Amino acid sequence: MLKIQSLEAKLRKRLIAKYGPSSEKLSDQQLELLEAEPGVSSEEVEAEAARDIEVLVRRGGSKERKHPGRQQLPESLPRVEKIVKLDEAQCLCGQCGRCLEVIGYETSEQLEVEPAKYFVLVTKREKRACGNCGEAGVKTAPVAERIVEKGLASDWVVVDTVIAKYCDHLPLYRQSAVLERETEVEIHRATMDGWVMRVGELLGPVVEAMKRELLAGTYLQADETPVPVQVKEGRGKNHQAYLWQYSRPGLHGRGGAAVFDFQMGRSREGPKKLLRNFAGILQTDGYSAYDKVGAPGMVHAACWAHARRKFIDALKLNPKDADAARVVARMNEMFAVDAAAREAGWGLEERQAARREQARPLLDGLREELLRLSKSALPSSELGKGVSYTLSLWKRLVCFVDHAELELSNNRAENSMRRVALGRKNWIHVGSEEAGPKVAAILSIVETCKRLEIPVREYLMAVLPGMGGRKLSEVAKLTPEAWRDSRSGA
Numbered sequence: 001m002l003k004i005q006s007l008e009a010k011l012r013k014r015l016i017a018k019y020g021p022s023s024e025k026l027s028d029q030q031l032e033l034l035e036a037e038p039g040v041s042s043e044e045v046e047a048e049a050a051r052d053i054e055v056l057v058r059r060g061g062s063k064e065r066k067h068p069g070r071q072q073l074p075e076s077l078p079r080v081e082k083i084v085k086l087d088e089a090q091c092l093c094g095q096c097g098r099c100l101e102v103i104g105y106e107t108s109e110q111l112e113v114e115p116a117k118y119f120v121l122v123t124k125r126e127k128r129a130c131g132n133c134g135e136a137g138v139k140t141a142p143v144a145e146r147i148v149e150k151g152l153a154s155d156w157v158v159v160d161t162v163i164a165k166y167c168d169h170l171p172l173y174r175q176s177a178v179l180e181r182e183t184e185v186e187i188h189r190a191t192m193d194g195w196v197m198r199v200g201e202l203l204g205p206v207v208e209a210m211k212r213e214l215l216a217g218t219y220l221q222a223d224e225t226p227v228p229v230q231v232k233e234g235r236g237k238n239h240q241a242y243l244w245q246y247s248r249p250g251l252h253g254r255g256g257a258a259v260f261d262f263q264m265g266r267s268r269e270g271p272k273k274l275l276r277n278f279a280g281i282l283q284t285d286g287y288s289a290y291d292k293v294g295a296p297g298m299v300h301a302a303c304w305a306h307a308r309r310k311f312i313d314a315l316k317l318n319p320k321d322a323d324a325a326r327v328v329a330r331m332n333e334m335f336a337v338d339a340a341a342r343e344a345g346w347g348l349e350e351r352q353a354a355r356r357e358q359a360r361p362l363l364d365g366l367r368e369e370l371l372r373l374s375k376s377a378l379p380s381s382e383l384g385k386g387v388s389y390t391l392s393l394w395k396r397l398v399c400f401v402d403h404a405e406l407e408l409s410n411n412r413a414e415n416s417m418r419r420v421a422l423g424r425k426n427w428i429h430v431g432s433e434e435a436g437p438k439v440a441a442i443l444s445i446v447e448t449c450k451r452l453e454i455p456v457r458e459y460l461m462a463v464l465p466g467m468g469g470r471k472l473s474e475v476a477k478l479t480p481e482a483w484r485d486s487r488s489g490a
Helices: 002-019 021-025 028-036 042-050 155-166 172-183 189-215 269-274 304-317 322-344 348-376 382-392 394-401 411-416 418-427 436-451 456-463 472-478 480-488
Strands: 127-129 138-140 219-230 238-247 258-263 281-283 299-301
Touching: 002 304, 155 172, 155 189, 155 418, 155 436, 155 456, 172 189, 189 238, 189 258, 189 436, 189 472, 189 480, 219 411, 219 418, 219 436, 238 269, 238 411, 238 436, 258 269, 258 436, 299 394, 304 322, 304 382, 304 394, 322 348, 322 382, 348 382, 348 394, 382 394, 411 418, 418 436, 436 456, 436 480, 456 480, 472 480
Parallel strands: 219 281, 281 299
Antiparallel strands: 127 138, 219 238, 238 258
């Protein structure tokens, strides 16, 4: 029986790591259903988690939820009106026979779509010459700057290919098949891969500018995830490389740029090199590779969500575990302090005052509880592991009381990894070690645009053409954040 429980715990951990922090709220049956469904998105995980948001701590009753009502379609979408008229017979009054007058309409709205329309864009550049003397030669209109010079596809098609792969997780071989079906044009996936790599190459300098901005700041969250890479040696086998993600969450975990750094391994060398001059706050999980990195004076903070998750796992295995329930309840009270500040729209100073007043007593009580449990809980049990993990990182966990901008968790950084996790289920691997940094650049832009609520297609169409000929001083003004601010006049 204990062996079965241990195996169930390991399986649950694997599924939570796969589907992200939101999935920790799901039952084992819900996780099994997600696993059975191919290509599950982060939005689907969050929607499933929202159905059962009480985490085994409050078993006494169910939370009343007000029905949100009928969903309204965004006002930003264009409206096309369709008027449905009465039949001629219905237009006559049943009493006097006169024609009925229109007094209004019963209105309803549905989301509609126009199928994609492919066509060949024929560009004719005007040529002029003097018809009198002929001495001035021929003048031709300039060639428009393009993402892929002399390519068969337009910029729009190239950008759509990138978005389909890294936003919608659609592999290039499927995109090639769709294009052939819709247009009868056969474009090999190797050609499409060339488009994608060109985009990644052009975005490289932009991501380097984003990286400099992040490292010049005062607060970073970091996380890493594996990504298979094809290598020449050992045919048929993939090398386990890693994407390290560094980001700025912004107040209450909203907004902020995210940069992915491609490394062929999971050793300390990656973060050590990138963070060598960083002297702000670095928030990570408990992975030891983040130890002893950064400049002197750097503050290393830990994540409360990781600590809480371990006790939630103990509750999943034994819902009657009163000790685990008390620990989770105390942690939930601490998260509730920040949740109240977020709902009230408080700034950093107001939130920090609430933390010092309300969170400090909770921390003192929680530490006493953990020290007591460390003497009674089995070290190999899920509860014992949670106690050991939390106490070993205690100094890093309580940093948030003294640092106003520090969030309780680095869930935002973990959420950024979902796009990679879902993508690699579909596009399987990165094609080569050389392609890794280009893929990382694309993922950095896509994730940052999502965080900043920027239309990624609009952004890429605006900055990619002509990017190869820009100076570094110009590139710094084309990061997603700078581009957004220039459009809004900030």
